[in-house]
Amino acid sequence: MRPIEMICINCPLGCQLTVSRKADGALEVSGNNCVRGIEYAHTELENPLRRVTTTVNSGSMKVPRVSVKSSESVPVEEIFLIMERIEGFRLNRSCKCGDILIDHISGDIDLIATQDFTFSEGEVKI
Amino acid sequence: MTSAMMQSQILVIGAGPAGIAAAIAADSKGQSVILIERAESAGGILNQCIHDGFGSIRFGEQLCGPEYAYKEIKRLEGSSVIAYFHTTITEIRREEDFFLIDAVSPKKGTMTLKVEAIILATGCRERSARQIFLQGDRPSGVFTAGLAQYVINCMGYLPGKRCVILGSGDIGLIMARRLTLEGSSVLGVYEIQNEPSGLSRNIVQCLNDFGIPLHLSRTVIELHGKHRLESVTIMDVDENRQFIKGSEQIITCDTLIVSVGLIPEHDMVRELGIKYDPHTSGPIVDQTYMSNVPGIFCCGNALHVNDLVDYVTESGEIAGDAAVDYLNGIIPRKKIELIIDQSIGSIIPQTISLSATKTFTLPLFIRSKRTMRKSILRITNGGNELFTKRFNVVKPPEMIRIDLSCEISKVQTDFPFLISIKEERS
Ligand SMILES: Cc1cc2nc3c(=O)[nH]c(=O)nc-3n(C[C@H](O)[C@H](O)[C@H](O)COP(=O)(O)OP(=O)(O)OC[C@H]3O[C@@H](n4cnc5c(N)ncnc54)[C@H](O)[C@@H]3O)c2cc1C
Ligand code: SF4
Numbered sequence: 001m002r003p004i005e006m007i008c009i010n011c012p013l014g015c016q017l018t019v020s021r022k023a024d025g026a027l028e029v030s031g032n033n034c035v036r037g038i039e040y041a042h043t044e045l046e047n048p049l050r051r052v053t054t055t056v057n058s059g060s061m062k063v064p065r066v067s068v069k070s071s072e073s074v075p076v077e078e079i080f081l082i083m084e085r086i087e088g089f090r091l092n093r094s095c096k097c098g099d100i101l102i103d104h105i106s107g108d109i110d111l112i113a114t115q116d117f118t119f120s121e122g123e124v125k126i
Numbered sequence: 127m128t129s130a131m132m133q134s135q136i137l138v139i140g141a142g143p144a145g146i147a148a149a150i151a152a153d154s155k156g157q158s159v160i161l162i163e164r165a166e167s168a169g170g171i172l173n174q175c176i177h178d179g180f181g182s183i184r185f186g187e188q189l190c191g192p193e194y195a196y197k198e199i200k201r202l203e204g205s206s207v208i209a210y211f212h213t214t215i216t217e218i219r220r221e222e223d224f225f226l227i228d229a230v231s232p233k234k235g236t237m238t239l240k241v242e243a244i245i246l247a248t249g250c251r252e253r254s255a256r257q258i259f260l261q262g263d264r265p266s267g268v269f270t271a272g273l274a275q276y277v278i279n280c281m282g283y284l285p286g287k288r289c290v291i292l293g294s295g296d297i298g299l300i301m302a303r304r305l306t307l308e309g310s311s312v313l314g315v316y317e318i319q320n321e322p323s324g325l326s327r328n329i330v331q332c333l334n335d336f337g338i339p340l341h342l343s344r345t346v347i348e349l350h351g352k353h354r355l356e357s358v359t360i361m362d363v364d365e366n367r368q369f370i371k372g373s374e375q376i377i378t379c380d381t382l383i384v385s386v387g388l389i390p391e392h393d394m395v396r397e398l399g400i401k402y403d404p405h406t407s408g409p410i411v412d413q414t415y416m417s418n419v420p421g422i423f424c425c426g427n428a429l430h431v432n433d434l435v436d437y438v439t440e441s442g443e444i445a446g447d448a449a450v451d452y453l454n455g456i457i458p459r460k461k462i463e464l465i466i467d468q469s470i471g472s473i474i475p476q477t478i479s480l481s482a483t484k485t486f487t488l489p490l491f492i493r494s495k496r497t498m499r500k501s502i503l504r505i506t507n508g509g510n511e512l513f514t515k516r517f518n519v520v521k522p523p524e525m526i527r528i529d530l531s532c533e534i535s536k537v538q539t540d541f542p543f544l545i546s547i548k549e550e551r552s
Binding site: 006007009013014033048050051053054055057063064065067068069076079080083097114115116 | 173178189190191193278280282307308331334335518
């Protein structure tokens with residue numbers, strides 16, 4: 001494997017890490033200023049996790065989108081899967097910040113509203 | 127139409143996180159507070175920042191922008207602050223020891239407010255494409271990053287299909303990810319400087335995650351397209367930011383997102399005689415965040431551009447508390463200037479007013495001018511060292527916050543404080 005460059009984001013230092021895999025398969029990390037840099041390189045290479053934040057169609061004209069997040073962080077490659085599942089979704093009801101809008105959108109992960117939204121029939125999108 | 131006359135001790139302008147914090151702080155000390163916001167609801171810029179990363183200092187968790195706003199708005203609703211939304215201020219006049227403010231709203235019509243202190247919390251605005259030098263046509267398809275953010279997150283439209291991002295500011299980086307998730311292809315981020323101006327976290331999670339290239343020392347110089355943008359010319363620059371001949375390349379795209387910086391917003395008070403700092407583009411203030419005009423305070427992004435909302439809320443609380451002290455007649459005595467050298471981009475506050483207390487502790491917010499490793503920050507006064515702190519690395523995008531504690535008896539009040547950061551030779 002060619003060495004990979006990455007920036008540790010565990011603290012504001014932002015160490016520039018170089019990671020390579022040794023013959024026995026173990027990872028070798030350099031450039032880190034503390035042990036957390038090594039842990040970071042491992043999760044980033046083996047299973048990087050990210051919170052998905054996006055919006056859903058509210059069904060209303062006045063406030064067309066409602067902001068949402070995934071209940072937990074998900075592997076990077078799952079982000080687009082979740083985006084696809086959201087695409088056809090229409091809320092068409094009121095919700096509160098923290099409400100589950102789609103449960104089990106991916107495995108145990110739910111989709112959660114990050115804002116209050118009041119739906120009124122008069123403003124329905126056609 | 128008659129104009130309603132209203133009176134209150136403190137007026138806060140702008141109901142973003144800074145204004146909310148300032149209003150609540152003053153209200154909780156028993157002052158009457160009016161909060162005026164030109165938008166229809168509170169929360170400011172947070173409402174369109176749907177990504178996470180807000181509130182880790184204050185709440186110990188990574189909230190999304192609207193969630194942080196939600197928590198703050200709930201606090202506001204629990205206070206006795208009187209808030210007027212959808213209200214525009216048309217004039218501010220300074221009288222002997224009070225201010226008269228004309229405002230208008232669709233619901234209430236015109237009104238005049240009489241207040242004793244004003245806290246400006248109007249946030250910042252974006253530098254536009256016109257403010258940087260771009261040659262060529264003037265087609266549609268050019269957006270500032272914040273506008274693109276509003277269009278996608280609040281209106282639900284995609285600005286374009288093939289996007290180039292100019293400038294590596296945080297909003298531009300966040301928009302690179304957002305556009306990619308929504309199905310646009312982001313061809314690259316072009317930054318004229320030789321280091322990114324956004325946070326490392328955003329470089330990793332917004333660009334690297336999606337394989338979006340970041341081009342340093344390279345910029346867009348020309349736009350092409352009659353009606354809609356069709357392509358842009360990019361060019362490399364050398365260390366002195368001179369264009370390198372022959373490095374031109376044309377990139378086909380329909381959208382250019384410009385993320386080249388934010389400037390504190392206060393057009394409204396230009397005529398009141400406030401003195402501004404060329405480094406922050408906000409008012410010059412002391413540690414109470416009062417400007418040179420007695421009774422006018424400033425906080426949040428209107429004071430200086432912040433990257434962490436936690437510090438914005440803190441600055442609102444400082445200004446709100448201080449406005450109450452001002453009304454109670456606590457007047458600081460002597461002012462000491464804080465002078466920065468070439469190593470530092472900006473500092474808040476720019477002056478310290480000494481009061482009758484024997485000691486003082488205050489937060490200083492400092493931006494370094496460039497990235498420096500193994501460096502030491504020093505504050506001296508008349509040759510005496512007041513403060514030192516070592517840093518493994520300082521970077522311009524990441525604001526440094528320090529608490530400066532001093533015994534006034536040890537300060538030579540006729541000399542300024544000199545602040546510098548130096549790299550230590552190993
Ligand atoms: C795109 C972006 C991403 C960010 N990401 C993060 C992040 O991940 N983590 C983090 O901690 N921080 C982040 N920040 C920083 C932080 O959230 C902001 O700095 C903060 O929200 C600014 O608060 P404010 O109250 O000063 O300004 P604003 O939120 O801009 O509020 C100003 C308010 O004043 C009102 N106003 C303006 N002029 C007038 C007028 N004349 N009359 C009446 N009202 C007026 C406006 O309508 C607005 O509501 C980000 C900022 C931006 C822009
Ligand atoms: S390696 Fe350690 S010091 Fe360096 S950025 Fe990561 S956490 Fe910070």
